[in-house]
Amino acid sequence: MKKYGFGVDVGGTTCKIGLFDMSGVILEKWEIKTNTENNGASILDDVAASVLGKMEEKNIDKEDVQGIGLGVPGPVDNEGVVHKCVNLGWDVVNVEKELEEKTGLLVKAGNDANVAALGEMWQGGGKGYQNVVMVTLGTGVGGGIIVGGKIIAGANGAGGELGHIHMDDEETECCGCGRKGCLEQYASATGIVRMAKKKLQTETRTTKLTAFDPLTAKDIFDVAKEGDEVALELVDKLCTVLGTALANVAGVVDPEVFVIGGGVSRAGDILIEGIQKKYSEIVFQACRETKVTLATLGNDAGMYGCVKLLF
Template structure:
């Protein structure tokens, strides 16, 4: 009897879903809208209906399905309790039970960045390693830590929140979490733009960043770095200093075999690694200095691969 599993990545705008075979073969992937109205009450029923539709289409019976693994933008404990997901409108509830009741299938869930790390370890840039750290550099900064092939989730599923490591004492602007001087304020796409605008206001040096009519983006900053723009390079140095130092601190604790960088900022490519590694090697413990730093390869599919692996594990 052929077996299958589903990987699901719940985002604020869309839910990505994948139908997998246990060997990692992706049979089909698709997306549905994330309906966040009314405290996101329709999200799980929509996922359940979409999965049932695919099962009907592929003539898959419930006994052939190992389960559903999903990543969500919030902390999830091992018993399935999710401790809120603000951008979905969710409060505290047992996501394992609710989705299982809707589908009649086994369900496992975890934080989206952690699940993405699991996906990269399984079928992405971390393939062949069992101890992996993934930093996701998007609108915010997320993180996932895999130890001996298993997710490090912590008491309430909040392990790996590297974006809210304190890295700067004198920050006057608050982070989205309410604290000051978090890594996310310097290493996320929004943080890069914030730093660039701050330097533009206090510097009179010429820069292509001053002439872009559509406004500054993280992509524009690193495109300018590739062209040798001095002001953009200054931003990249700050980005690299904070992120490299933070990852060295995480590595000193977790002792990984490889550190990966995903999310929208990572699309700038290998150039971000030279700025990160410059500071990483300064502060990493001797045994961790020479581990590889690499760009994640699964892109937006990392979450569905990780969800599937969560079930297969």
């Protein structure tokens, strides 16, 4: 029985690396800089050096290591090939093959949002369930779909791109993807701030939101919790749009639980209760009792999911 596994969550700024035992306990975690110079040519070399260095430091033999799970911010196909990863500068790279050659260890790779969902299912907010949809509310909206304990990556590795579900035909502004009316234009941290700025241009009621410069998503939720009418309407809009999107997702994959993570999730109950209320009102009857809950692993979710990939 192998004793250890490494989880490596590659981000645009840093790579988060964790040493785990195979029951899912994190023994040590650290970060290295993600060197995106020269189209990210040295990233896998740096990861290999860090992992092998830790094994030497801890006197861990290769025979005792299950492998390395790798999460990357882009689509990954079933052969471990990344198809364009703009944040890292990669075009088409077989990350599994290359990292295996550099380390002599088994490597399994997946999209970062998908592996975060897997981590939350294994040891986080979705623990105890096999059918989980994770939604990450940050600068944008990410997602991961797990059915029967397995990630649904899809034919192009784009399964779980929940942020680009179309929500509004009347939207005039463009999403980062180039289209208009995507979920992340309303349900992300930048989305709710965008809605607030638009609303405040014509708002005649007194609101505390005008006091903030710059205005953040946290400010909007904090003021809403104090009972500010305008802020409450903005939070309601976010929850309505997100609850509607999740109701549509439930009609396709019928999860046992929706796990909400990312920076916006720190708003807590006001967010979860709002999403649950709208979701329950409009979802197909058979899916009405599906739970909406908070993620619990924070920034470590990707590392946990990477290790779970090795199973």
